[in-house]
Amino acid sequence: MRSARFPGKRFSFLRLGIFLAVVIIGGCATYIGINFQLENRKPTAEPWFGSYIDVTATPSYAFESQSSDSQGNVLLAFVVSRSSDDCAPTWGGAYSLAEANQALDLDRRIAQVQRSGRSAVISFGGQAGVELAQSCQTVGDLADAYSQVISRYNVSTIDVDIEGDSLADSESMLRRAQAIAQLQSASGTDTLNVWLTLPADQNGLTNDGVAAVQTFLDQGVAISGVNLMTMDFGVQSSDTAVAALVEDALSAGHSQLFRLFAANMTFHSSHQIWAMMGATVMIGQSDVAGESFTLADAGTISTFALTNGLGRLSMWSANRDFECEANYSDWGSVADFCSGVSQEAGGFASVLSYDFTGSADDQIDGAQQVTPQTPNATEDDPATSPYPIWSAEESYAVGSKVVWHRNVYIALWGPNDGHQPDEVTSGTSAAWRLVGPVLKGETPEPEPTVSAGTYAQWDTSTAYGAGDRVMFDGVAFQAKWWTQGDSPTVQNDSDTSPWRELTTQEIQELTDN
Template sequence: MSRTPRQRTPRQRTPRQGRHPGKRLSPLRVLLGLAVVIIVAAGAIAVPWYLTKENPAIAETAGPQWFGGYFDVTAADVSASPTAGVGNDDTVVLGFIVAASATECAPSWGTYYSLSEAGSQLDLDRRIDGMRRDGSHVAVSFGGALNQELAVVCDTASALTQAYTRVLDRYSITTIDLDLEGEGLEDVEAGARRARAVVALQRQQKASGTALDVWVTLPTTPTGLTDSGVAAVRQLLDAGVELAGVNVMTMDYGVDLGQATMAETSIQALNGVHDQLTSLYRSLRVPLPAAGAWAVMGATPMIGQNDERDEVFTLDDAAALSDFAREKELARISMWSINRDRTCGPNYPDVSIVSDSCSGVAQGGETFAGILSAGYHDAPSDAAATAAATPLPDDPETSPYPIWSPDAAYSHDVRVVWHGYVYAAKWWVSGGPQPDDPTQTADSTSWVLVGPVLREDEPFTLPTVPAGTYQEWQAGEVYQKGARVVVDGVPFEAKWWTQAEDPMEGVTDHDRSPWKLVE
């Protein structure tokens, strides 16, 4: 049912007098009033946001304070230990992973070795395992001054992520160092790919229950980072990379330093970088620890003679920089490089020419690592830390190298297995003592411990050729240089005139045996 609406008689109203008699609110004035109310309400929100922007939240804690020298993987043979030296036991930064070539998006060690080649020729996997068993944290550095950085060569972020992941997975890495120089620093598009790839890596690691610490290492001027350096940090932070810190290369300034020492110049540069990072983090509203930008900074001098002829970083410079680092509580101290932390020998005539193997300054009984590492004994967490395990039994059928024998001769860098560990000869040696003889000092022993035999090792095998390829070796026959023979199918070539010398001795004696393997 429906109702008929009741009819109402309009009532007469007397106009109300307001504060301003005779004035009525027009629709326009009503709209203006509403606008004012909205602006005032918005201001109540905008002011706190502005204050937050100018004063970003403080991170709860700073990261560990650690020392870690760089170890140039391709500049040292297998008998050189990355942890041989005071101060080098906590963290080792292995460098450098670069693109295999200017057109190949594949990780390599300095373009010289693929990851698998470094495993077989440098025993790098085993050495990393050995370092961890000794309590060292192992980090990997991508980039460097030479060759092509992966982000420059890999044309997509996905391909770059895969290349990075191969390295992380192979070596179980939880700390990476992005050493950006030259084209790797200046190429903005490569920087964008790098930032996206690193974000993906950190997400992958987080999903697997581990963290990935990411450091970016940059060149500096005496007054601070270059514009490109600041832009590189901004690009990483903008993309969402959780940076562990910014490592400053306090070296190779290439300008007249006047009367300033290398330490004084480095400290001036670090002060400049501190101010730059403080401003940058604040502008991006990225929180810093309570200690400020110092807590996300590192310093890396080039010890001794720098690439710039007039720049020499002395032991006194190291002491001054170390004092400054402890005073400011820098998060990290490094050095280039562990390989160079020793006095050059007497046969190296011009120490002003940079050597990969010595510092170029007289060190006496001191090491740069020992000075720079003072007070820095933390290490980043290492999910891949390896506990000591029961050595595997020596078995010729499964051993990755020949089992040591007192009756064989071994040339420099030849590797053997003994009591479940791999050793490398420091020089030509034959006979005892055994490689693991506990009475031998580091100077007197002919062997250096490389690392344990791993369960995943491939067994050592010699090359063979089909039957009839070469004649069988005969002890009574004379062989001229270049002659080829086989022993049980293994091919050998004579290096000079020989008679009655067993070719099999050439497997381990590359110096004095007249025979060499035909690979």
């Protein structure tokens, strides 16, 4: 049989066989070589755990004072816009960056986290509020808004939480990716770690979540990792344990990300994909009635994460890692300040963080550790101290702030007579709590005062109810319970005294109003 395409040439099955064999052997060798290289390019960073902290929630969570391994990394949430036509970054839409420093002492608290060798991660977006990428109308303005936050808090890792309406907004998604690519281009991809936090279900990332990752890859963003929000599955826990649903979501997400990166001509091994993944669980009672993530679920997920080499594990939130008080009306409804399950304080963080020893500031291919800019001096100077220097001769009310050895402390109980701030800084016997270092450039804050006539003078014959306020010797006091004839200065702020002195913050609020 002659070939019509090549006259005079006979078709040779032998040559075809040899050619196919060479192709197959070459292809296998190439695949084996690539696979060998990928399998040996395992991540160098240690997996890390981080609790989200709702910065603006009340009661305030003292994330700066936590020193256990379970609180090595904190994810501070959320930075958003104040309104749809305001590009300025705020905390929860309630505080500008400057206002958060004044009202929440946030700059100092973040500096304290970093000074203790821990990582502070700023989370942009979230479920509520107006996302910056939607309110900032140009890439340059958005990049500037991000930069204001990053530079103010001296952080090297950000968490971009995209959900709700902003997830399906392709225009703001593109602007967000371009702005972050611009920041990385200006500072270097090895100095800004970017984690994307996206919704997930049992099938992994949602379609919009997949599109979000693709947009960031298309714009050249060096993604440190993709964190799946593995929560609110809408499945009754009596039917299926939440841990099983989380495992399904992560396994499916792993396959999705493997394909996404490969399609972008960025080839990673299976190990590397797991290391570039995170999971955030909602501890205790979720937003869905009948769905609850238990401590047993936490143990299961911790084991699964460690076995597969998951790069990050997080929870929402440290504010909720407490058992609800006995008088809380409905443990079956989600709460911002407790989990809705029986537990010890910090129990979920303790289980989930087991063997997650890494830092959020470690890159997969290197490490970047932030060191805050704090003064080296230890001698206190009233001219450069934001609060009065502590004195053993003074009596301090609960909530009073002082400076001692270039650190700011807050009084936990009173009257606080003679207790040196750095004697005990933790535990139930502590008279003071360390807030953080005195920062460069600080000067004394003016002491707010209560104007004459704001409250009536205390009178020995008048009966006062809980919450009533009076003036005594120029100082404002508030009644803790019904009292008559008890002087505000007698055992002020002790357990037996019916009076407590107004805090500086309460007086400041009076002045502001």
